[in-house]
Amino acid sequence: MPELDLGSTLEPDDPTVEAALAAGDIEVLGRIPWSSNATFVVRVCRLGQRLTAIYKPERGERPLWDFPAGLWRRERAAKLLDLQLGWTFVPPTVVRHDAPLGVGTVQYFIPSDVNVTAFDLVTQPRWATDLARLAAFDIVANNTDRKAGHCLLGADDRLYAIDHGLCFHTEEKVRTVLWDFAGEPIDAELRSLLGAWSTESIDPEFADLLDGDEVSAMVERAHRLAEAGILPSDPTGRRYPWPLV
Template identity: 55%
Template sequence: MNTAQQEALLSEGTINLVGRVVESSNATFVVEVTRDDDYTWAIYKPESGERPLWDFEPGLYRRERAAYLLDAALGWGLVPPTVIRTDAPLGVGSLQWFIECDPAMHYFRLVRESPEAHERLRRLAVFDVVSNNTDRKGGHVLTDEHGGIWAIDHGLCFAAGYKLRTVIWDFAGEPIAPDILTDLAPLADAVPDEIAELLDEREVRALRRRTQRVLDMGILPIDETGHAWPWPLI
């Protein structure tokens, strides 16, 4: 099933709750989505299950969708297909394609044990800088059964103020590959409408500024404070 077909199934399929992800800080559910003979599991994050935050407005599900759209605009294939459903069992929320993975194979193992994954992890590091990810834990980097690397949990992205917190500091100070900079360049000039509609004006302007800064610097940032890490780490 290609990406367009996955999006269509998520957007149009019937949703049934399977169970709750108990370790998640916000209410998060595994659901099954069916349409005719098509079937998948998905991760459902309803707005009604969000904990109030002082630095993010309600509606984190919109940021989940915006992260997917940003990844799609860049053509990097890091974020699983993610849609917004208003007719889900517990109200409006995001629905993301479920990635079958080994939960023990998180970022820290990948970076130590899989040198072949480093190029994709570097790309993810750039994605997190541009999207201003405030919560890139090691367990938010997944490896599927084919060895593909995926990034999940983007509800705390796109703040206007600089809030980067990530575990991906192994490549700090390294030059960013020219093809990555080429992919980013259009974003400094204009944010695609479909993404801008999910953010406020300050966040859209900040997204362009962060992109331009990455283009100007040409290297992955260095955490000079030692505090730009999420907790827990995994």
């Protein structure tokens, strides 16, 4: 059986990627068997462009007691937060209502070495700044599921972050493998940015994806982080996802 070509004709930073993901024809290539929800590898084609992407339909979600159906909204909101912070950790992610299995997100596929996780990267000083920023991202997003395998070292030698369906809850629920950075100072530029946020100043699309209390809680978390000036710690020692990878 020939190896499946997962290459894309556009790089993730190409300004036309989002438009291609949002309007291209979608072909399902296969299902990712180890995902807790139905997750598919797809090919998206538009105007001669070919992209490999990950499709997460609402229809394939397992019901959760603490998060409502429609985790795709949180996947897209995570990309908005990434953009709001001026970072590029989250791959291009769009909402598709016309996808083969119904509404869900389509996210650019990042080729990476699956054997390299956050546990490997945290031992390398060159990734300290990016990982600390990602730790701050997770605090603002209230990420309940930052597994080590959700941190990808892309083939382009950049850090990426995926799987954000369990974010933005109003209750404090952070569970992450990035507690190594607790107590690290937050740079002045980020503190100023977070401290200036308001529900009126952030991207209005947040209001289409999250309810009002969730948006307000996100802004409040940003303010608390800015005021503290350092990354928080886990006094319980138990706020880790499972499995860790």
